Amino acid sequence: MQLEQMYQEIILDHYRQPHGAGLRDPFDAETHHVNPTCGDEVTLRVKLDGDGANRTVQDVSYESLGCSISQASTSVLTDLVVGKSVEEAFRILESFQEMAQSRGKIAGDEEVIGDGIAFAGVSKYPARVKCALLGWMAFKDAVARVKEEA
C-alpha cells in the first residue's frame, strides 16, 4: 500500500508529538511562511549563537497550522539543526531539499538527514513536496534575515 510508504511511522510519531513546538524567546529573527495552494502556515523563530564560522543554531521554535507532513517535517528540522553550526545546518537543509524534490529518485542520506529520510516517500507526490519543505524554507529565510541584520 502506497499510503504507508508516504506516512512512515516516524512521520506519524513526529506529527502526534512534535518536537520543539511553540514560540520561544529570545530570538534573532521570525518568519511567517504560507503554502498558498492549501493555506498551511508556519511562524518560525531562530536564535543563533556565536560569530562568523563559529555561529551555531541555538534554538528553533515554531507555531504551525498544517497537515501531518508539514508538521512532522518541521519537528524533524528542529531535531536536526538545533545545536549545529549554521554551515552544517544548511548542508542538512540542502540534502533534505534535494531528496524532497527528487520525485522519489534520491533516498536521502541517513548520516546527514537522520529521521528526514522518512520523507523520501513524500517526494513522489509533487503536490506534497511543498508541505515537507514549508518549515525548512521558513528556517532558511529566518537565518538569512539574521545574517542581513548583522
Add this chain to the structure above:
Amino acid sequence: MTTLQTPTAGLDVATIRDDFPILSRTVREGRPLVYLDSGATSQRPRQVLDAERLFLETHNAAVHRGAHQLAEEATDDYEAARSKIAVFTGAEPEELVFTKNATEAINLVAYAMSNSSIRTGLGAESERFAVGPGDEIVVTELEHHANLVPWQELCRRTGATLRWYSVTEDGRIDLDSLELSERTKVVAFAHQSNVLGSLAPVEELVRRAQAVGALTVLDACQSVPHMPVNLTELGVDFAAFSGHKMLGPSGVGVLYGRTELLDAMPPFITGGSMIEMVRMEGSTYAPPPQRFEAGVPMTSQAVGLGAAVDYLSAIGMDAVFAHERELTRVALDTLREVEGVRIIGPDSLEQRGGAVSFVVDGVHAHDVGQVLDDRGIAVRVGHHCAWPLHRRFGIAATVRASFHVYTTVEEVAQLADGVRAAREFFGVA
C-alpha cells in the same frame, strides 16, 4: 440508514459514462478512478473532443478576418457556438464575449471600469462605469478569489472602497450585514459558492443593487454547468463562467453583459480585430462582442464549448440539477454518519447545489485527501481559492467533493468509507 438505491431523476449514468473515456482509467496501483472534483474542472465527453478535432481537421482558420472559404467556415462555426451558448443561458449572442476563462471575464469588467475611471478621451457613455474615492465596490465573504482580487485591485487603482456581505454560520450570504448606498457602484457575487454549495438570493441582491443604481456581476462558474440558468431572467448586468467546468474545453470562458452595457463599455484588451478604424492618431472600436475579443481568439475551444452545451441540453439541465441534488443528498447523509465530520455549508438541500465541503476532527484536509487518493478517489483539498471564507470559519483547509452528470451514487457513497479509513489511519477513530 441511508438509502443509496434511489433512482437519480432517470439519468442513464452508465450510458453517459461511456462518453467519457477518462472515467474508465485506473489510478494509484490499479484502483478505478472515482472523480469527485468536477467543481475544479469537469471531464469532457467524446462529443466535445470530436467536435474540436472535426473543426481542426476540416474548417480551421483565423476567425473574423480573411475572405477565403476556410475563414468563412471557421467564423460560422465560432459564431454558431456563441449562438448555442446564448440559447443555453437565455442571452442574446451579442451579449456574450469569449474570454480565456471566467477569471479573465471578471477582470475584463474590472479593467473596463478602471479605464472608464481615468476619464481621458472617452465618450460620456463610459461615465457609468467610472469609480473613484468615496465609491464602493461590494462583494461577499464567500467569493472565489477570481471574484474578489480583481475588485480589490480595481479599488486600489481607483481609490474606491471594497466592502462585503459577511457569511452566516450555515454558509449563507448575510443580507443584514451590509446596507448598500448611493455610493455603491458594483455588487459582485457568486451564484453558487464553490466551497459551501449554497445558492445566492440573486433576485434580492439584484433588487437591492438596482435600487441604488449599482451594477451586478454574477460569478456563474458553479451554476451554469449544473442547473438551468437564464441570465436575462436573473436580471444581472454581467455574468461570467468557464468552459472547462461544463464538460467543455479549458482556455475558453464567457462574459455575459447586457447589450446596453456592453455597447457603452470601453475595451480592456486592445489590438487586432476589435477595431472599427485605425489611424496613427488614434482608433475607434468595433461594436460588442468584437470590441472585447482582441487578437485571434481561441476557436476549437469555443466550438468544443458549443458541443458541450449541445451535450448538456440533450440531457436537460433540470435533469442534471436533479441528479446532482440526489448525489448531494447521499453525500450529506453518508458523511453526517461519520464521527468527527463537520459539513462546512448548508447541511440540507435547500437553496443548495452540489459542492460538499467538510473537515474531519483531528485529520488535516490534505491528509484526508491523501487517503482518499490512495483509494482512487479524487477530491479537492485546501481553501479552494476562497481563503477569506475559510478564515471566516476558522479553518485552514477543507475537503471538497463535487459532481457532474457522470458521477454515480455509488461513487459518492465511497467518500464516507474513505473518510472513515482516514480517521483510522491517523488514529482518531
